[in-house]
Amino acid sequence: MIEILQQIVNGVAIGGVYVLIALGLTTVFGILGIAHFAHGSVSMFGGYLTFFLVSGMGFPLLLAILVALLTGLVIGMAIEFLAYRPVRNANHINAFIVALGLTMMVEGLNLEFFGHEQVVIPTDLGRVFNIGGVTLPELRLYVILAAALLILAMTIFVEKTKTGQAIRAVAENRDAAILMGVNVNTIPLVVFAISTALGVCAGVMVGSLFAIAPGIGEGLVVKGFAVLILGGLGSIPGAVVGGLVLGITEALAAGFISSAYKDVIAFVVMITVLLVRPQGLMGKA
Amino acid sequence: MLEVNDLRVAYGAIEVVHGITLNVQAGECVALVGANGAGKSSTLKAICGLIPAKSGRISLEGRDITNASGHAIVKAGITMCPEGRQVFPQMSVLQNLAMGAYARRDAEQASDIDEMMDMFPILRDRAGQAAGTLSGGEQEMLAIARALMARPRLCIFDEPSLGLAPKIVAEVGATIDRIKKMGKTILLVEQNAAMALRLADRAYLFEAGEIVLTGTGAELQKHPEVAKAYLGH
Numbered sequence: 001m002i003e004i005l006q007q008i009v010n011g012v013a014i015g016g017v018y019v020l021i022a023l024g025l026t027t028v029f030g031i032l033g034i035a036h037f038a039h040g041s042v043s044m045f046g047g048y049l050t051f052f053l054v055s056g057m058g059f060p061l062l063l064a065i066l067v068a069l070l071t072g073l074v075i076g077m078a079i080e081f082l083a084y085r086p087v088r089n090a091n092h093i094n095a096f097i098v099a100l101g102l103t104m105m106v107e108g109l110n111l112e113f114f115g116h117e118q119v120v121i122p123t124d125l126g127r128v129f130n131i132g133g134v135t136l137p138e139l140r141l142y143v144i145l146a147a148a149l150l151i152l153a154m155t156i157f158v159e160k161t162k163t164g165q166a167i168r169a170v171a172e173n174r175d176a177a178i179l180m181g182v183n184v185n186t187i188p189l190v191v192f193a194i195s196t197a198l199g200v201c202a203g204v205m206v207g208s209l210f211a212i213a214p215g216i217g218e219g220l221v222v223k224g225f226a227v228l229i230l231g232g233l234g235s236i237p238g239a240v241v242g243g244l245v246l247g248i249t250e251a252l253a254a255g256f257i258s259s260a261y262k263d264v265i266a267f268v269v270m271i272t273v274l275l276v277r278p279q280g281l282m283g284k285a
Numbered sequence: 286m287l288e289v290n291d292l293r294v295a296y297g298a299i300e301v302v303h304g305i306t307l308n309v310q311a312g313e314c315v316a317l318v319g320a321n322g323a324g325k326s327s328t329l330k331a332i333c334g335l336i337p338a339k340s341g342r343i344s345l346e347g348r349d350i351t352n353a354s355g356h357a358i359v360k361a362g363i364t365m366c367p368e369g370r371q372v373f374p375q376m377s378v379l380q381n382l383a384m385g386a387y388a389r390r391d392a393e394q395a396s397d398i399d400e401m402m403d404m405f406p407i408l409r410d411r412a413g414q415a416a417g418t419l420s421g422g423e424q425e426m427l428a429i430a431r432a433l434m435a436r437p438r439l440c441i442f443d444e445p446s447l448g449l450a451p452k453i454v455a456e457v458g459a460t461i462d463r464i465k466k467m468g469k470t471i472l473l474v475e476q477n478a479a480m481a482l483r484l485a486d487r488a489y490l491f492e493a494g495e496i497v498l499t500g501t502g503a504e505l506q507k508h509p510e511v512a513k514a515y516l517g518h
Contacts (some may be wrong), residue, residue, distance in 0.1 A: 034378055083424065115426070162387065165376070165380060165383065165384055165387075166384075166387060167425035168375075168376060168380075169373050169376070169384050169387075170374065172373040172374060172375055172376065173371050173372075173373055173374075174371070175335060175371065176367060176371040176373065177373075177384075178333075178334070178356060178359075179333060179335075179355065179359065179364065179365050179367060179371075179432075180334060180359065180384045180385060180387045180388070180431075180435070181346055181355075181356045181359030181387045181388030181435065183354070183356040184355075185354075240405060
């Protein structure tokens, strides 16, 4: 029983990272219909940048994360404006090609700037808590709390603010949103800025919990899309539920069956869910 | 208030509105009637900035709004209640109403929502429900209320009775009549010519992208060709 709880806690931490990645992908997809493949690599750029600021420049961790976040906001807007906006009214395949090209570019830039060595963001969060037999390293606890806080903030933003409601409105009915007076040119900028900032947070979490290395971002974006499909395309609650389900399944599979096959098992669960609910866990039929 | 001069609208190479001229005076209810595909909806979409005008001039209270972006036109004071209702299906009734006031920055939005719910009591009962779960008639009421939430100077209704049961159509007609009596300026597009001509102070008859007839609602109702082709007399 303790062992199961332990794996669930581990799963929640990695699931939180998946949720943050998927939240960005799902809002971008919901509003623009774009599969933003470069999201993982851009997120890892945020992780690398934080590592560089802490290890190379001697920044305190929180300041480094803040700088990386702000950089993420700007990069997100630049990606929307420079890469996706020009193909907005073109055939969907064009945006798809742009997304693939962007992924390679960002991966290349990451390699150029930060090298091919794997890096771990140093934190001095070394304490380990023991709650009723379940071990919870301090860092993992903070990751879970931060992810929960960000998910909560994102939900409040979308549900309670005017801009958030406009984002939902554009996703649900673009023309009707225009008729309400929503500027459909600025909304994508906001969406990309927020999505990328959330991605940067995920990158920092991956970089401090595990490690960042070339290829990690691409792996993460595949998981992110798996979460999207699992939870229901364009659905924010779906991204949250899907991310946690994937994270916990992976952790349980790794703990009780085989860590080498954890991805296989996670994807088998995903396929099974989709056989029963093709629209995803929280998707509308 | 609204002046449209020699407006042409085209989809690619195919022109569907061939240089129409019309106007709506403050406080008036003007109807555009005509068969399906006559260019009524394209005219409205061009006025609202959803599709570009090929040529011609559209102005609101003397201000040129030709080819302005959709959100700028809403700010200028034109709101459209679109064909097929187009409510935000997964947002609640309350959130839909709040979206209607998106372009406003004043503090009276909450009391306006309350006013709309007095006008359409069903919306109060359904306030927390997702708009997509409402019946067609309820969605039409929501779409009308949402449009009014913008406090528009000119309110455009595009086919408000389309696809609704006869009893609901009558209700929609009565609602537009009420809005007219509130002093709102209305531009109404309807395939249900009998209802449109009854409500309208003036009307324009569209045929194949041109205006072929204009007059007061009563005049058009009595016009032999209109009576024969559109009213079924």
